[in-house]
Amino acid sequence: MHLSRNLISRKRKYLFALIFILFSAIIYAAFRTDSSDNFNFARREILLRKIGHELLLQSGDSTSRVLPVKKISENEYQIRFENNFSFQPDSLVNITSRLLFKDSFSSHYIVNVLNCGNSSVAYGYVISKNKKDDIVACLGRKQPKSCYMINIKFKPTETITLQSKYVLGSLSILALVSFILLKSVKSKKQTPDNQTKDIYNLGSVLFDVKNRKLIINENTIDLTVTETRVLLIFASSPNKTIERNRLQKEIWEDDGVIVGRSLDMFISKLRKKLQSDPKINIVVVRSKGYKLEIN
Numbered sequence: 668m669h670l671s672r673n674l675i676s677r678k679r680k681y682l683f684a685l686i687f688i689l690f691s692a693i694i695y696a697a698f699r700t701d702s703s704d705n706f707n708f709a710r711r712e713i714l715l716r717k718i719g720h721e722l723l724l725q726s727g728d729s730t731s732r733v734l735p736v737k738k739i740s741e742n743e744y745q746i747r748f749e750n751n752f753s754f755q756p757d758s759l760v761n762i763t764s765r766l767l768f769k770d771s772f773s774s775h776y777i778v779n780v781l782n783c784g785n786s787s788v789a790y791g792y793v794i795s796k797n798k799k800d801d802i803v804a805c806l807g808r809k810q811p812k813s814c815y816m817i818n819i820k821f822k823p824t825e826t827i828t829l830q831s832k833y834v835l836g837s838l839s840i841l842a843l844v845s846f847i848l849l850k851s852v853k854s855k856k857q858t859p860d861n862q863t864k865d866i867y868n869l870g871s872v873l874f875d876v877k878n879r880k881l882i883i884n885e886n887t888i889d890l891t892v893t894e895t896r897v898l899l900i901f902a903s904s905p906n907k908t909i910e911r912n913r914l915q916k917e918i919w920e921d922d923g924v925i926v927g928r929s930l931d932m933f934i935s936k937l938r939k940k941l942q943s944d945p946k947i948n949i950v951v952v953r954s955k956g957y958k959l960e961i962n
Contacts, residue, residue: 711744712736714766715819719746721762722817726752743820753812754780756790756805763819764794775822783814867902870946870961874902883943890940893918897933901949901959911956 719733734747763778774796780789790810793802867874873882879895881888890898896918900909914930934949934957941947946962 715744715746718762718766719748719817721766722754722759723748723752725758725762726754726812728752739818740820742823743818746817746819748815751812751814753810754815755807755809756792756803757807759790759817760792760794760803760806767794777820779818779820780810781816781818783816786816789813789815867899869902869905869941869959870944872941872944872947874898876902881940886943888940894933894937894940897930898937901957905959905961908952908958909956914956 715736716733723729723731723733728750731748731750731752734749737745737747739745759778759780763776767776775794777791777793779791781787782789790805792804793800795801865875865877867876871883875882876895876899879890879892881890897914900914900917911930919929938949941949948960950958950960952958
């Protein structure tokens with residue numbers, strides 16, 4: 668029983684270690700995702716500002732500023748300008764396609780050029796990874812000089828989706844392992860076979876595990892700690908053969924020392940203490956081990 672508690676304790680430690688590793692992996696994945704998102708946004712912001720810069724150069728403006736890029740939503744950004752300008756749709760399409768090609772997360776996006784005053788759409792188009800799905804109209808028609816804002820909305824990428832699935836999957840595994848652990852601990856507590864019994868009835872002999880005593884016809888016989896551990900293994904499996912190696916490992920392996928003759932000595936002592944009841948005996952099972960026979 669002492670060894671059983673040790674095994675249960677070890678299993679709990681392994682499960683707690685597994686939960687800790689999974690939890691650490693989830694935290695790492697979450698932070699890695701956040702770090703990756705921050706880096707991608709910073710890189711994308713530079714590309715978007717460069718789009719604004721080249722668009723101003725195409726319109727003949729080499730002095731006015733491109734204002735800081737504004738993030739409108741998770742995948743939508745806005746390029747703003749200091750001064751009014753005019754632009755050719757052909758130039759805008761070519762510039763965005765060429766620069767956003769360098770962004771591995773920008774295979775699908777929608778571009779809308781908005782009027783600053785009322786946010787109405789002055790011009791727009793759609794670029795897709797599959798060129799057949801591109802929607803680009805009104806090329807060759809120069810747009811008048813005015814105050815414009817350019818909104819670019821990107822389609823969520825598979826990479827981000829996979830990272831989210833990884834985190835959600837890890838949480839599911841963590842929840843499952845936690846459930847198994849709690850159920851295991853609960854079952855260990857509730858199952859009588861796994862509880863430490865204080866009293867065993869061995870024929871007419873009462874075996875008091877807690878107080879390390881044998882009670883025979885109101886007479887009490889004291890047991891040593893090791894004798895108690897040996898008898899407890901037999902009492903937990905009466906009339907069943909217990910292998911010699913198992914007895915040695917369960918009783919002495921935790922102490923770091925296994926002495927072959929020690930087991931025979933303790934078996935002999937237990938026989939003498941149980942001899943007052945002829946119906947109880949610890950017998951040798953040849954080439955296997957021992958058995959506590961209770962007739």
